[in-house]
Amino acid sequence: MTLSEFYSSLSESLDEVLERLRMESRIVKYLGLFLSDPSFTELKEAFASNDAQTAFRAAHTLKGVAANLGLNKLSSSSSELTEDLRPGAFTANSPALLEKVELDYNAAVEGIKQLEQ
Amino acid sequence: MDEKRPLILIVDDVVMNRTLLSDILSDKYNIIEAQNGNEALLLLREKTSEISLVLLDMVMPEKDGIEVLAIMNKNGWINEIPVIMISGETAHSLVEGAYMLGVTDFIGRPFDEMVLKNRVNNTIRLYKKQKSLSDLVLNQIYEKTRNNSMMVTMLSHIVEFRNGESGMHVLHINTITEMLLRELLRRCKRNNITKYNINKNDIGVICTASSMHDIGKITIPDEILNKPGRLTKEEFEIMKEHTINCAQMLNAVPVGKDEPLMKYAYEICRWHHERWDGNGYPDGLKGDEIPIAAQIVSIADVYDALTSERCYKKAFSHEKALEMIHNNECGVFNPLLIECFDAIADKLVISLQAFDWSKQADKDFFYIADAMMNHSKHPIYNQVFRQFIDERKKSHFYESMLNGILFEYSYTPGVIKLSSKASKKLGLPRTIIDDYQPNNGEQSQASIENLEKIKKILRRHTVPKDRPTLIKQVFNIDGKSTPCNVKVLHIWTKGQNEAPVLTSMYGHIDISQ
Numbered sequence: 001m002t003l004s005e006f007y008s009s010l011s012e013s014l015d016e017v018l019e020r021l022r023m024e025s026r027i028v029k030y031l032g033l034f035l036s037d038p039s040f041t042e043l044k045e046a047f048a049s050n051d052a053q054t055a056f057r058a059a060h061t062l063k064g065v066a067a068n069l070g071l072n073k074l075s076s077s078s079s080e081l082t083e084d085l086r087p088g089a090f091t092a093n094s095p096a097l098l099e100k101v102e103l104d105y106n107a108a109v110e111g112i113k114q115l116e117q
Numbered sequence: 118m119d120e121k122r123p124l125i126l127i128v129d130d131v132v133m134n135r136t137l138l139s140d141i142l143s144d145k146y147n148i149i150e151a152q153n154g155n156e157a158l159l160l161l162r163e164k165t166s167e168i169s170l171v172l173l174d175m176v177m178p179e180k181d182g183i184e185v186l187a188i189m190n191k192n193g194w195i196n197e198i199p200v201i202m203i204s205g206e207t208a209h210s211l212v213e214g215a216y217m218l219g220v221t222d223f224i225g226r227p228f229d230e231m232v233l234k235n236r237v238n239n240t241i242r243l244y245k246k247q248k249s250l251s252d253l254v255l256n257q258i259y260e261k262t263r264n265n266s267m268m269v270t271m272l273s274h275i276v277e278f279r280n281g282e283s284g285m286h287v288l289h290i291n292t293i294t295e296m297l298l299r300e301l302l303r304r305c306k307r308n309n310i311t312k313y314n315i316n317k318n319d320i321g322v323i324c325t326a327s328s329m330h331d332i333g334k335i336t337i338p339d340e341i342l343n344k345p346g347r348l349t350k351e352e353f354e355i356m357k358e359h360t361i362n363c364a365q366m367l368n369a370v371p372v373g374k375d376e377p378l379m380k381y382a383y384e385i386c387r388w389h390h391e392r393w394d395g396n397g398y399p400d401g402l403k404g405d406e407i408p409i410a411a412q413i414v415s416i417a418d419v420y421d422a423l424t425s426e427r428c429y430k431k432a433f434s435h436e437k438a439l440e441m442i443h444n445n446e447c448g449v450f451n452p453l454l455i456e457c458f459d460a461i462a463d464k465l466v467i468s469l470q471a472f473d474w475s476k477q478a479d480k481d482f483f484y485i486a487d488a489m490m491n492h493s494k495h496p497i498y499n500q501v502f503r504q505f506i507d508e509r510k511k512s513h514f515y516e517s518m519l520n521g522i523l524f525e526y527s528y529t530p531g532v533i534k535l536s537s538k539a540s541k542k543l544g545l546p547r548t549i550i551d552d553y554q555p556n557n558g559e560q561s562q563a564s565i566e567n568l569e570k571i572k573k574i575l576r577r578h579t580v581p582k583d584r585p586t587l588i589k590q591v592f593n594i595d596g597k598s599t600p601c602n603v604k605v606l607h608i609w610t611k612g613q614n615e616a617p618v619l620t621s622m623y624g625h626i627d628i629s630q
Contacts, residue, residue, distance in 0.1 A: 064204065064226040
C-alpha cells in the first residue's frame with residue numbers, strides 16, 4: 001500500500017498532510033511512531049479505573065497527535081470525547097464516544113500496519 | 118559571522134510531539150526537551166539566560182502550560198524569554214488566558230511546518246534585537262554614569278590637592294554621606310517621615326554631588342587657603358566666601374540646570390556650612406530650611422575634618438570626634454541626623470579604614486543597576502541574570518574551599534539542590550524535586566534518612582529576618598552517624614506593598630565533627 005492509498009482508505013487526504021509536514025518520509029516515520037504512542041492505551045485504562053481527568057488528558061493528546069498526522073476522523077471523535085470530559089467527570093455519553101474513538105483508532109492502526117508491510 | 122545557534126526549550130508530555138518539533142527545528146536550532154511543567158521550570162531556572170524560546174504545550178500532567186506561564190510571570194522570565202504555545206486546544210477562553218499570561222503566539226494543532234518555522238524564526242529574531250538594544254542602552258548608561266562620576270572625582274581631587282589635603286577627604290565624605298543617607302532613609306520609612314522627599318535612587322547622585330562640596334575653594338587665594346595656623350577674622354571672612362562663590366560658579370554653568378546632580382551640587386556647595394540653629398554661613402538658614410543633602414554633607418565634613426590631621430591641628434580619635442559633635446562644639450546639627458550618625462558610628466570606622474577603590478567601582482555599578490531595576494516602566498533583567506551567573510561561579514569556587522557541604526532550596530518550583538560534595542556525602546541526587554520518590558533499590562537507607570532530615574529543616578517555621586539560624590542535626594555521612602551544626606539563611610522577597618514571601622533557603626552543613 002502506498003501512503004496515498006493509506007490515506008484514501010481512511011477517506012483522508014495525503015495532500016493536506018503533505019502541505020503541512022512537507023516530506024512523505026517524515027509522515028511515514030511519525031505514523032510508525034503513532035503505533036507506540038501510549039495515549040490510546042492510557043485512555044482505555046483511565047476509563048477502566050474511573051479516572052476522568054487522565055481520560056481527558058489522553059483524549060486531548062490523541063486529538064492533537066491525530067490532527068497533526070491528518071487522521072481527521074480520529075481527531076474529531078477524540079475532540080468530541082475531550083469536550084465531553086472537560087468538566088472532569090464521565091457523562092452518560094462518554095462510553096459511546098469512547099467506542100467511536102476506538103473504532104477510528106483501530107482503523108488507523110490497521111492501515112498503518114499494512115502500510116509498514 | 119559565526120553565531121551561536123539559539124536554544125529552544127520544547128515542553129510537551131507526548132514524545133511524538135516533541136520529536137516532531139525537534140525534527141522540524143533542529144537544523145537551525147539547538148533543542149532541549151522537558152516532558153512536564155516541573156521539568157520545564159527546572160530548565161528555565163538553570164538556563165534562564167541561554168534559552169531563546171519556549172514552545173509550550175497546554176495540557177500536561179504535573180504542571181500544565183498555564184501554571185508554567187504563571188510562574189514565568191512571577192519570576193519575570195516572561196519578560197526575557199518568548200513563549201509560543203502549541204496546542205490542539207480550541208477553547209476560546211483558554212487561548213485568551215494564554216495570551217493574557219504573555220505568550221507571544223499561539224499555534225493550533227494541526228500545524229503547518231512552514232508557518233511554525235517562520236513564527237519561531239521571527240520571534241527569536243525580534244527578541245534578540247530587543248535584547249541587544251536594551252544591552253546597548255544599559256552599557257551606554259553605565260559608561261556615561263561611570264565616566265561622569267570619574268570626572269567629578271578627578272575634578273574634586275584637583276581641588277583637594279590645592280588645599281594641601283590628601284585626596285582621601287573627598288572619598289571619606291562620599292562614604293559617610295552614603296551611610297548617613299541610607300540610615301536616614303531607613304528611619305524615615307520606619308517613622309513615616311516624608312518631608313525630605315528623597316528615595317533610594319537619589320543616593321548615587323547625592324554622593325557624587327557631595328564630592329564637589331569644596332570646589333568653591335579654587336577662588337580662595339593660596340596664602341589664606343594654605344596658611345599654617347589660625348586665620349584672622351578678615352581672612353576667615355574671605356574663606357567663608359567659597360560657599361557663595363561656588364554657588365555663583367554653578368549658576369553660571371550653561372547646561373544641566375534641571376539635572377538632579379546640579380541641584381544637589383548647588384545645595385551642598387552653598388549650604389554645607391549652615392547649622393541647625395541658624396548660626397552657620399553664608400545665609401544663616403535654620404532647621405530644615407537647609408536642604409537635607411547639605412545637612413548630611415555638613416556633618417560628614419565636620420567629622421572627617423576632626424578625625425584628620427591638618428596643618429593647624431592633630432587628628433582627634435573617633436570617640437573624641439563623636440563627643441565633640443554631640444556637645445555642639447562644631448555647631449548644632451539636626452537631632453535626627455545625630456541619631457543616624459550614632460547608629461552608623463561603629464560601621465563607619467571600619468568602612469573608612471577599609472576603603473577600597475575597586476569597591477567604589479562596584480558601588481557605582483550597583484547604583485545604576487538598582488535604579489534600572491526599580492524603573493517602574495521598563496525594568497531591565499539581563500544584567501541581573503549576568504550577576505546571577507557570576508554569583509553562581511563564585512559560590513562554586515567558595516564551596517570548593519570550604520570544609521562543609523552546601524544545599525539550597527527554592528520554593529517555586531520546590532527544588533532542593535545539593536552541591537556536588539553534598540550529593541556525594543549524603544548519597545542523594547544533586548537536584549531533588551518536591552515529589553521525588555527515592556528508589557529503594559538504588560538509594561541506601563542512610564541516604565533516604567538524610568533526605569528526610571533535610572526536609573525536616575525545610576519545614577521549620579521561620580520569620581522574615583536577615584540572620585542565619587543555627588540548627589543541630591545528625592546526618593549519616595560515610596556510613597557514620599555524624600552530629601552536625603547546620604546554618605541556614607532564609608531569603609524573603611518583598612514586592613511593592615506586599616507581605617514578604619519566602620523564596621529560597623541556603624544551608625551549610627558542618628561535617629567536621
